[in-house]
Amino acid sequence: MEQDIVGYHLDVEQHWVADLACGHKQHVRHDPPMVERPWVLTEAGRASRLGTRLNCKRCDEVGQAVAEAVRAACYRAAQEAFEAGGMAGPCGAGLDAIRALPLAEVMRAALQIRP
Numbered sequence: 001m002e003q004d005i006v007g008y009h010l011d012v013e014q015h016w017v018a019d020l021a022c023g024h025k026q027h028v029r030h031d032p033p034m035v036e037r038p039w040v041l042t043e044a045g046r047a048s049r050l051g052t053r054l055n056c057k058r059c060d061e062v063g064q065a066v067a068e069a070v071r072a073a074c075y076r077a078a079q080e081a082f083e084a085g086g087m088a089g090p091c092g093a094g095l096d097a098i099r100a101l102p103l104a105e106v107m108r109a110a111l112q113i114r115p
Contacts, residue, residue, distance in 0.1 A: 001059035005052050008040075016040045018049075024058040067103035074098050 007019040011027070018028045028049075030037040039045030075098045 001056050001063060002053040003056040003059060005050055005054060007050070008046050016046070018054060020054060020056050022056055022059050024056050026054050026056065028054075064103065067101075071098060071101050071103065074101075 001022070003020040003022045003024070005018045005028075006021050008028070009017055009019060011017050015027055015029050017025045019025060028037055028040050029035055030040045039049060075095060078095065078098060
């Protein structure tokens with residue numbers, strides 16, 4: 001999930017960490033030759049990247065868990081509704097539709113929070 005950089009801080013090992021709009025954190029190390037981010041070494045460089053979007057893996061993980069929980073709740077609600085109505089059970093097509101909900105789309109829509 002893409003999130004804006006809203007600030008920075010140093011971790012205990014003196015590596016720069018981006019503070020994201022979602023409240024999560026992500027390292028933005030300059031560690032040549034593996035990672036080239038010379039902009040992180042100066043205050044002006046870091047300031048120039050405020051508002052840049054980074055992929056927040058934590059939001060992706062949380063979003064996936066929330067989407068799966070919502071899908072499971074919808075499935076249970078459909079089953080209970082059919083049983084309460086005196087029917088033998090929900091139709092296979094209805095339950096298949098719930099199982100096939102595009103969770104990535106649901107997750108992105110639910111968690112696309114901008115300050």
